[in-house]
Amino acid sequence: MAASWAPRRAVSRPTRMSSLAVLFSWARAGDAATRQVATSASTNAPVSTRVLAAEWFHARTFNIQRIRSMKIAPRRSLAVSRIRPCCRxxxxxxxxxxxxxxxxxxxxxxxxxxxxxxxxxxxxxxxxxEPLVGDGGEDANVDRVDGREVMVWRPASSGPHPTIVFLHGSGWEPADVERITGLPSHATYEGYLVLAPRGTGPEGGATWNAGNCCDPALSKGVDDVQFIKDVLNHYYDTGEARQGKVFLVGFGAGGKMVYQAACGGTKWLAGMAVVGGTLESPGCNPAEALPLMVIHGLKDESAPYFGGPVPNPWDGRQRVDNSVLRSTAYWGKLANCDVEPSRDSGEGWVEDRFDMCQDDLVVSLLTVTEGGHAWPGGRQVEPDAPQPSRRPDATARILEFFSAYR
Incomplete structure (x- = not known):
């Protein structure tokens, strides 16, 4: 699972450690209270006032650093997006x-x-x-596994294929994955099999049981981790999915579900990407570290960047989320990454990368400085939903990240 590409180095380093680095350094410290925060990011157990005060201070510093980072000129080179010829x-x-x-x-x-x-x-x-997104699910097939819908986008070549399992956001339907993100059409062109299983709930109200979110799946106690494994077993049996080369991608509650699945065991996974979601799985204890890309809007209100109470939760169930920083730092600590991440920036985004980790793993946090709860580079979920930022292109960045581990 070693990466074959050299990680991008930082354009600039802040004069002070980012709060992501501070949180990660807590994971390496010997103090029992700080160790409790970093190694159990998913628990809501109280921690010392000193630790909470320090996180609040560094969260504010982190925000200021990102605003200042936007004054840094983006790289001169032009990134080449992986696109399907003649239609992107x-x-x-x-x-x-x-x-x-x-x-x-x-x-x-x-x-x-x-x-x-x-x-x-x-x-x-x-x-x-321009946003690189598709128009719908017309190129997909609909299968059923355990009585639930799975939308499938197949590459032109014969399998087995590296596989991406996309876990949709609350209220999405599997067909919305292509319409909003464009990832299936891009990924199948790259040779991936793309699976979009459906959560539990009525049409337009499907959700996942992802730790602290979301009804109706949460209140019904649906075992979505086992369902995802059943879906993969089905496509292993058909010879279409390649074992050991499975990647999880999720948005919002689907992102929380990605963490939930990884916490239940990672030996069957090759990597994961989370957009607009946080780690909310009590007792998270994965078997091994994983490469992880996190993309999150600094102005996300549905999954607050710095954590805390969620205003107007989608399912009406009041909850308190962990911060994006703590969620990311947990996986960086698991991979024994170097404490201080490298930093890169461009128009509308700042990326902190733990790129000195065991087995050449990379743990990356890509912050969208003006972004809300939306898929960067994609389409709005619905007319009254937050408008996606045009940059960065989350789909292209995720596929680029996965390419080192497929």
Whole structure:
């Protein structure tokens, strides 16, 4: 499971440790109270006033650092998104001292039209990006496992394939995974089998039993961890899914469910990505460390970045969430990562990477500085839901991250 690519190094390091590094350093400390916080991020047991005061202070410092980090110019190179030919936006760099760029859309080229625009940055470079999302589930098949729906996107080649299991957000349906994120069409082009099992609940109200969220699955005590394993066993038996090369992706409650599944045992997993979710699994004790990418909006109200009471929870059930920092630091500690993460930044995002970990694992926290509870680079879940930020492209970043472990 070793990575074959060198991790990106930081554009800049803050003069003070980020609060993510501080929380992770607590996990390495010998003090019993601090060890309780870091090694059991999922518990709600009280901790010392000193630790809570320190977290509050560093959370504020962390927020200020991210605002200041936006003054750092993004990298000059233009990242190449993995896209399906002739149906996605591509970027053609024309980087000079003035920083001009040209954006071509293949669909418009087919019609004989061209779309041009200029992007002026603080330094030379170009970065113009459209959300890379699909239109729906018309390329998918619907199977049933344990009486529940599983939407399946299959690559063109024969299996077994590395497999992505996408756990949808509360209130989504499996078909929404493509409409909102575009990940299935991108991933199948990369050779993945993509499975989107359905949670429990009425149409437009499906949820997962993910620790402290969400009804009706939570109140019914649904064993969603076993259901996910049953889904995978079904596709192992059909010869389509490759054992040992399974990746979990989740949004919101689906992100909490990713953590819940990983806490129940990780030997069957190759990696995971969580967007807009936190670790809420009591007694989390996975068998081994995993590569993890966390993407979270700093202004997320449905899963507050710094944790605490959730205003207006989706299912009406009052809860208190852990912070994104504590959730990420827990997995960094599990992988025996170096205490201080490297830092990279671009327009609208800051990434802290624990890239000095055992077995070349990487644990990454990508903070969307103006982001709410939405899939960056995707579409709105519904008209009154938060508007997704255009950058970063969460789908492209996740697939890039997984590519080192497939």
């Amino acid at each position: 936006t591509i970027h053609v760099p024309h980087c000079s001292g003035s920083g001009n760029g040209v954006l071509y859309d293949m669909r418009l080229l087919i019609l004989g039209l061209a779309l041009a625009c200029a992007a002026f940055l603080a330094v030379g470079g170009c970065s113009v990006q």
